[in-house]
Amino acid sequence: MKFGTVTISAAVIGALWGTIWMVVVGVLLMLISGIVASPPAGSALLAGLVAGLGYAFLPLEKRSKQTSVLLCLAIGVILFVLTGGNVFGVPMTESLIYQIVAWVAWSVIVGVSITMTLNGYISGSANRYRMELLLIRMLKGLAFVLFSIVVVLPFYVMVMTSLKSQQSLLSNPLDFSIDLGQGASLLFRSYVELFTQYHFGSFLWNSAIVSVATVLITLAFAIPGAYAVARLRFPGQVLLSRSILLIYMVPAIVLVIPLYAVFSQAGLRNSLTGLLIVYPATTIPVALYMLQGYFRGLPGELEEAGLMDGLSRIGVIAKITMPLSLPALASVALYVFMIAWNEFLFAFMFLDDLDIFTLSRGVVSLNSSEVPRQHLMAGAVVATVPVLAIFLWFEKFLVAGLTAGSVKG
Amino acid sequence: MSATNNIGSEGPPKAFGVLAKREQRLAYIMLLPTFLIVLGIVLGPLLANFWISFKPVKLADLRAAAPLVNEQLRPRPKVAGEEVIMRYRIRNSSQKDNILNVVMKDTVPAGLALNLADERCTLTGNELSCDFGTMEAASRFNLDISAVVDQTYIDNGERPRDTKVILTGDSRNILTSFEFTLDNFRKVFGSSEFWSVLRVSLYYTIFGTLGALVLGLFAAQLLNTAFKGRNILRGLFLFPYVAPVIAVAFAWVLLLDAGPGGTFNAMLMRMGAIDGPINFLGQRAIPVSILGIHFEFPMALTTVIVFEAWRYFPLSFLFILARMQSISTDMYEAAEIDGATPLQQFWYLSLPQLLGILSVLFLLRFIWTFNKFDDIFLLTGGAAGTRTLTVDVYEQAFAVSNLGAGAAVAVVVFFVLLFFALIFFKFSPQDDG
16 A cells, blocks of 8 residues: 555545535536535545545556445444434435435436546656646536536526515525425426516517627628628728727727717617617628638639629628638627627617617616516516527637637648 | 739839729728728717816706797687787796897787887787897796787687797807816816726726636637537527626626525525625625735626626637637647647647637727726626726716716726727737737
């Protein structure tokens, strides 16, 4: 039995995984089942530590799937013993099923984490390279867990809050259990009320119209512009291709005051038309930039062939360039749609009439003390789901498009 | 082969033949819509903002002074031959501005015989026209014209209010007049708050950008090597950026609520980490002592910075990941053979390659974060020490209703940004951007 840096690391690793997963699983248990638990971090730390050490001392040849399973079992038992039977700080009788599931889940996850992290390492010393590898493995594992939680938690809270009733919201803020016994109509009552009393149907429609129209206008302006910057020769071409993004140095807030003043006097302010003039102005530069990068990358021979066959430039764009750049067009369209749908400042400043509110403006109007929090969250969900759904569907395009212009070669 | 293949590498060839000229013209035509809209919505208002910042404009001044009228016929006539009075109640909508050349026109219904005594008015056929000259600010007066009804009026059923009264007048429009003032800038720079607002803006921008970059770097490192489920995770990591700002901002407000409904506080208290709820978004500063050194920890500002890093790390993450994946693996293989440890490989191989994209990202995110308004406005409304310059613009222009002062702060925002951008361009490493 050799002792060394790996041994110490294994102990630390086991302790860390034990504690962290206890916090995560414990909180999840509270959120999902609604019981008031106090996760025993100390016992979990000890159990993890012991398991880590135990696994480190196991010779490499003896390690297999079966030993991993045994490890999980051992961890679970150790925890049980250390906590005196109250695995999560409350008597097992409360929500027995949930607790058992959580207990098993914790044991398995900690066991798997320890196994994966210590894969190939046995007790003793290792050189710097191996130690760094181990450290990175641990850090990566931690980072995965942390990032995933941090990214998902607000959305989880958002959705769950929208499904709760007023009393349960106040009585236990950590209770995110879905009371399926209520039936669908009660569960979704916030949503029903949003659409019947708070005009969310019209908000949704307005947002959709504005976003789609913005996409169409932006593409109509940006495609010829991008083609010109990418393919045609004229003074200022190089300057434009490099610095069109500098437009974004002008803060939107600087534009708001004059536009507010001018649009008020022109009668455009409290109207969707006003928005449809402003939104494309904010999206055309980035659309042009992304498209010109892509157009530049297309082989010029095809277009020249078209020109030689007698097509006008417009014809070349329509018949040759655009069909070839469908992925880029799709990703630009997606990005512009997202910007228009999520836009807040101008919608907030310009729109006064309830019937032309977009979703952004509408959800903000729900943020008053008269409106229950569930409705606000339900509104947030209604605003988020369409854009998330479209985004997930076309995710490959978006990622490819956003980065296509930036990486050369 | 013609020179069409070489665009961009040496610059456009300096040909000026007929075809080249045609090409230039076509390019300008294709770019015209873009130019127009950018000129109209971005550059125009930018200049207009400079203009407004030198004028004493209040929010109420956007509605120019106008004459308003209310028309009445009293008493209600029932039989022919009754005497009635047509009363026009006219007032100036503005409390401070006069209106010149006020002229009123109205159509008198048939069967009403007006007894015009007022010399300001003339009656031609059915058209009544009055010239009131100048109306003082906040003034109001009544024009009473006595009349006699005859049978046609009662039979017709036409009433005076059926025809609209047309009132016109000239008033000064502060926006187009030539009054200028330096008061706005004096107010902005003179107030003691300005420097703290500037400081808050800088903290927010620098730390928010750094946070987003660092998180993006970590996330890119995580997802650099392919594994099962990587695409799902990559999509998941983009959620904070793709979701609407109102949705995530209010979700965070709920999470961090210090009242009974706050999730985070409830969790921390349950686990025994804290005694009472922390007001993440509402408390300006928390006294903290580390190793005997006492200082005020800016709570709300930190929370807002964390939100900023959370919301925008996906963008950095995407760009860094793309760049990482285009780095050739040969170098790493050579380094492995030479025995370099993973961390050494990262520090000496990956980072230098990424320096280019990192600096571009830093500039872009710096500009973007400096200009940010929505996030802070929705999270705290600018309270508790989170008032940045952009939120201050809104405060001055719309909360205090002083458009001129708001425009002045906006001018400051623009120039500070220009200053930083210039510094950055001077010192940035040259790379494809």
